[in-house]
Amino acid sequence: MLADSLLGGFPSELIPPSSKAKFPDGADFRIEIPSVEGPKVLEAVLKEAKHYGVTVNRVSQGSGAMLHTESELKEMSKIASDAGVEISLFIGPREEWGIGAMSRSKEGPVLNGSIRGMRQLRYAVEDSLRAIECGIRGLLIADLGLLQVLNEARSQGKIPMDVVYKVSVMKAPSNPATLKVIEGLGGDTINLPTDLNLNELHEMRSVTKLPIDLYVEAPDGLGGVVRGNELADLVAAASPLYVKFGLRNSRPLYPSGLHLENDAIIIAREKVRRASIALEWMKRDSRSFVQSTAGAEGLGIPKP
Numbered sequence: 001m002l003a004d005s006l007l008g009g010f011p012s013e014l015i016p017p018s019s020k021a022k023f024p025d026g027a028d029f030r031i032e033i034p035s036v037e038g039p040k041v042l043e044a045v046l047k048e049a050k051h052y053g054v055t056v057n058r059v060s061q062g063s064g065a066m067l068h069t070e071s072e073l074k075e076m077s078k079i080a081s082d083a084g085v086e087i088s089l090f091i092g093p094r095e096e097w098g099i100g101a102m103s104r105s106k107e108g109p110v111l112n113g114s115i116r117g118m119r120q121l122r123y124a125v126e127d128s129l130r131a132i133e134c135g136i137r138g139l140l141i142a143d144l145g146l147l148q149v150l151n152e153a154r155s156q157g158k159i160p161m162d163v164v165y166k167v168s169v170m171k172a173p174s175n176p177a178t179l180k181v182i183e184g185l186g187g188d189t190i191n192l193p194t195d196l197n198l199n200e201l202h203e204m205r206s207v208t209k210l211p212i213d214l215y216v217e218a219p220d221g222l223g224g225v226v227r228g229n230e231l232a233d234l235v236a237a238a239s240p241l242y243v244k245f246g247l248r249n250s251r252p253l254y255p256s257g258l259h260l261e262n263d264a265i266i267i268a269r270e271k272v273r274r275a276s277i278a279l280e281w282m283k284r285d286s287r288s289f290v291q292s293t294a295g296a297e298g299l300g301i302p303k304p
Contacts, residue, residue: 167187
């Protein structure tokens with residue numbers, strides 16, 4: 001950066017070693033836009049990405065596959081397949097939307113994303129199969145037992161091998177030992193806490209070659225960090241990295257639907273704009289990092 005020439009009289013910044021790991025296509029990072037709640041929001045994201053010249057590699061969704069009609073799932077699959085974009089849909093039901101009281105108590109959010117009892121577990125497996133039948137190849141999972149069940153089903157050929165299991169930030173590991181546990185359960189890409197510093201990211205990267213997912217900007221409920229200016233350093237420390245652009249200071253959307261569609265669209269458009277700004281910061285860095293192109297190897301591209 002040009003700023004380095006003005007800081008010669010100060011100590012050098014302590015930066016961890018750069019990661020040597022890559023995505024299967026040799027790229028260092030991919031861009032993810034979360035909370036893409038339905039076909040119209042997906043279309044808006046792709047239109048905005050074209051406007052700003054941003055390649056979106058993955059979109060994810062938090063309301064859940066179970067809250068889309070099959071026709072909507074198939075429509076999203078077709079749109080994303082044509083664009084070479086992975087769709088990762090949250091699998092439910094989840095405890096905080098059920099009838100149990102504890103999840104809505106003061107200390108209850110620790111249970112968010114969990115699946116309660118055999119009834120919910122059965123529905124969650126069915127939700128996964130329903131989404132896959134509609135062409136989806138990316139499942140967003142926040143319950144470790146469900147992850148293990150689905151991973152065993154995939155290894156037995158009962159679920160297609162090209163389905164990608166993305167572990168939700170609701171189960172984000174905060175240390176390398178826990179990260180290894182989640183990897184062993186079958187996670188293919190794993191969200192980390194939004195507020196890890198570069199050295200902590202390096203520690204996590206040192207124990208796995210799996211892609212790491214990290215919010216570069218996070219919604220308020222996940223800490224509200226805004227660090228798009230750090231994009232180059234984050235990629236250097238944690239490549240291969242899915243860089244996620246949430247949005248601080250915006251309204252919650254889950255569970256979404258027609259009543260929130262306009263809000264979801266404008267919020268998603270701003271996330272793409274934030275991604276374009278972060279990429280401008282990356283260009284000011286002297287290191288050369290490579291982003292995956294559309295349809296890259298390893299993405300869970302839908303198969304409508």
